């Protein structure tokens with residue numbers, strides 16, 4: 001993996017240790033944290049993605065897309081990913097206080113609570129060992145005994161301490177709400193709708209300032225519409241999807257696929273803060289342009 005921007009003359013931007021050849025290193029997970037060179041690589045990546053010092057909440061979105069702009073292959077994002085994307089994904093999760101997803105993504109991507117072996121322990125010093133997942137859902141169509149709310153079955157390992165947060169509305173079905181309340185932290189953050197602003201405030205009230213938004217497009221579109229995205233981490237996968245998948249954000253009211261309603265564009269300027277390359281994958285870190 002190479003750091004292309006900002007330019008670093010040192011070793012042509014090559015990241016240290018197994019970061020030089022991630023494809024050969026295979027799946028580099030926190031389970032391999034003690035292997036030679038891995039700590040230096042994780043420090044280097046965490047340095048590139050360090051959250052800025054800020055007293056208020058900071059919303060970082062992390063998405064992956066194909067070279068032709070698709071957000072999924074056959075309805076899921078896994079087909080777009082690669083070794084570098086998976087590694088940065090795990091580092092971003094490790095740096096976050098909370099990971100936020102929409103209900104559709106939680107279902108499509110089969111989200112579960114984060115387990116200890118999925119985050120880098122060196123990046124969690126002084127904090128809970130794992131960040132919680134917060135899911136925005138009106139319908140609360142989430143299995144109360146599934147791995148997102150109840151946790152992973154004991155047989156598959158560590159359940160982790162972080163209870164899942166369900167951000168929902170006063171309109172949520174009462175029976176589903178009660179079932180979720182028995183196992184998760186449920187916050188009613190709006191009457192019929194949760195605005196992105198209300199979601200951020202609710203998470204900040206729970207002590208979560210470094211917010212990692214993992215999508216999907218509907219949720220990201222809502223945060224963009226409310227001008228609440230501070231940062232976008234975007235992986236461009238060397239692949240042409242060529243199908244009907246939508247793009248990484250969908251404006252509220254338009255549906256995830258490019259729907260019939262075409263709301264006016266909002267244009268938020270971004271500044272490139274970092275660009276990494278690995279095996280044809282480009283990993284960009286953009287910050288909201290200020291001033």
Ligand SMILES: NC(=O)c1ccc[n+]([C@@H]2O[C@H](COP(=O)([O-])OP(=O)(O)OC[C@H]3O[C@@H](n4cnc5c(N)ncnc54)[C@H](OP(=O)(O)O)[C@@H]3O)[C@@H](O)[C@H]2O)c1
Nearest residue numbers: 063064076102103104105137138139194215216217218219
């Ligand atoms: N490429 C990537 O990086 C990436 C990342 C994430 C997801 N994806 C893909 O994106 C697709 C899913 O995205 P999506 O756009 O359809 O859905 P989404 O953004 O994940 O979730 C939309 C859902 O979130 C809940 N929600 C959204 N706004 C809300 C509000 N204001 N108040 C209360 N609840 C709210 C609702 O959940 P309920 O239906 O539960 O009420 C809604 O159906 C999947 O195919 C997934 O694989 C790709």
